[in-house]
Amino acid sequence: MTGTLVLAGTPIGDVADAPPRLARELAEADIVAAEDTRRLGRLTQALGVRPTGKVVSYFEGNEAARTPELADALESGARVLLVTDAGMPSVSDPGYRLVAAAVERGIGVTAVPGPSAVLTALALSGLPVDRFCFEGFLPRKQGERRTRMREAAEERRTLVYFESPRRLAATLEDMAEVFGSGRRGAVCRELTKTYEEVRRGRLDELAEWAAEGVRGEITVVIEGAPEPGGDALGPEELAHRVAVREEAGERRKEAIAAVAQQAGVPKREVFDAVVAAKNAAAPGKP
CATH class of the missing domain: 3.40.1010.10 (Tetrapyrrole methylase, N-terminal domain)
Known part of the structure; x- marks a missing residue:
């Protein structure tokens, strides 16, 4: 036997x-x-x-x-x-x-x-837990890390990652860039241990906090992308989503069309947001 x-x-x-x-x-x-x-x-x-x-x-x-x-x-x-x-x-x-x-x-x-660190972090995050996706550890190199993030940028399920404390700040900065600075997240540190801590907030806030240095075993929980036709996206977020697609190699026209469809808004609105963002970034602009 x-x-x-x-x-x-x-x-x-x-x-x-x-x-x-x-x-x-x-x-x-x-x-x-x-x-x-x-x-x-x-x-x-x-x-x-x-x-x-x-x-x-x-x-x-x-x-x-x-x-x-x-x-x-x-x-x-x-x-x-x-x-x-x-x-x-x-x-x-x-x-x-x-x-x-x-x-x-x-x-x-x-x-x-x-x-399970995955389920414990999900339960403590304060983010939706009815559907989630476990992504494990991200690549160490920034280019590969951002590529993996772009693949999940439009995932509507809550995302869970493991990360090293040494790379946490850089990872959160990349997440704020790829997912959008306003996306909510939670960093769960030292779960069930003496110095357990759960830090919740927008990705840009979490990246700023992590820049000071973080210790311990880390699990990161990120809210999923908004549903099409859900909460209206502002011009900055629309332009950001187009920029993420362009950075991944997509042509601007196709990127604008895709973002407009996902956000449930006219293509003209997305185009205007992209132009406004470009003008705001131009030298000499206030």
Whole structure:
């Protein structure tokens, strides 16, 4: 008989949030594959449990090489427990390769549900949560980052991103440029930890705040694009949306037509907004 792969959600901050089943699975698994074996040691000590099975590392650097080894163990009947540093394995963490390998071999996969930074941030953001889209980590290079943002600029679902505190200010500046400075967002920092903080506001306000420096693990929540025919967009926002499309390589005429259709306004109104913005930016203008 084949074994079972168990994906275990681990606390994102407060160890008291660990699901009760986690301790039992840690104690009984034949193999515990951990993203960081040292952090695993601290977790098991806090839970008062000692793994009886073999403990191996499973992180980004050895994930590809170790996956076949673990898949073979599963096929031989082992119960393999996969834990990452925080949250659910395979969600912006190691795990996808092993899940795919197990599914391909017809091996059962189950999960120990646990805390999620994505859902926690959504719930605390104060933004619509009925529909959302998780975008994970953005690229480090600004050009690639902005390209990814442009792909989501007209997404109407609430957007969720993970980001490094070192890149947060630059990312928020890019978001204000691509999504529009008036778009609302929330920066959730150190969720469930001692210094938990949720900062809400317009993207330009959040970028200004982050420029002073931010520490900790970050989840960013951004409201989706407005529905066509919803709240009227001002001339500055109309011109901004045309500029974003032009920067992406679209011709101005097509960009104006697309923005007009999405905003539910005449093309002439968008054209006038673009001309006004151009005149305002011209040298010598007040």
